[in-house]
Amino acid sequence: MLSDCKFCNRENFENRLFWEDKEKGWCAFLSSQPITLGHTIILMISHREGLLEAVDDDDTMKELPYVLKLITKVLSRVYQTKNIMMASMNRGEAHFHIHLYPTHEEELKKWWKKQGIEKGRMLSFLGEKEYLTDEFNKRIWEKCFTKSIHEAADDLIKDLDLLKKVANEIEPELRQSKKD
Numbered sequence: 001m002l003s004d005c006k007f008c009n010r011e012n013f014e015n016r017l018f019w020e021d022k023e024k025g026w027c028a029f030l031s032s033q034p035i036t037l038g039h040t041i042i043l044m045i046s047h048r049e050g051l052l053e054a055v056d057d058d059d060t061m062k063e064l065p066y067v068l069k070l071i072t073k074v075l076s077r078v079y080q081t082k083n084i085m086m087a088s089m090n091r092g093e094a095h096f097h098i099h100l101y102p103t104h105e106e107e108l109k110k111w112w113k114k115q116g117i118e119k120g121r122m123l124s125f126l127g128e129k130e131y132l133t134d135e136f137n138k139r140i141w142e143k144c145f146t147k148s149i150h151e152a153a154d155d156l157i158k159d160l161d162l163l164k165k166v167a168n169e170i171e172p173e174l175r176q177s178k179k180d
Helices: 048-056 063-079 105-115 120-129 135-140 144-145 149-179
Strands: 017-021 026-030 041-045 081-089 097-103
Touching: 017 063, 026 063, 026 149, 041 063, 063 081, 063 105, 063 149, 105 135
Parallel strands: none
Antiparallel strands: 017 026, 026 041, 041 097, 081 097
């Protein structure tokens, strides 16, 4: 553990953590700077400098398909969407991690039109988007601004509680289907 690493220092995300399996070596938490509602980060717990180091950790990497399947199903159920985009945009941060962006088709169409981009250019757009604060981000957090800090915190706790509950419901189903 490195004290200056934002992912080794669990205080940076512990209050947004909704799933963790230390044996598998992965955890999932809501982003502190969401691009979409439910924007989640799947994090390799061990300190690895990006994908090139992460792929050498065979025991942890072999669990990635299971973790992706579980967290994608959780997000789909909680946020009522069939569209979830995925990206790994390492900007020099330690720890291999993947971003999952639950989206709705109507939301995406407005987004593409507003930005004047083609559907196929979404990943490059998402990379640029992480550096910007615009109307889209403001809209996601709009309910936080129209409510008191306590009401917004209560909403986040409800989301986290629901995410944890659904993860606990889906995980046994996935383990069983893996055995079959």
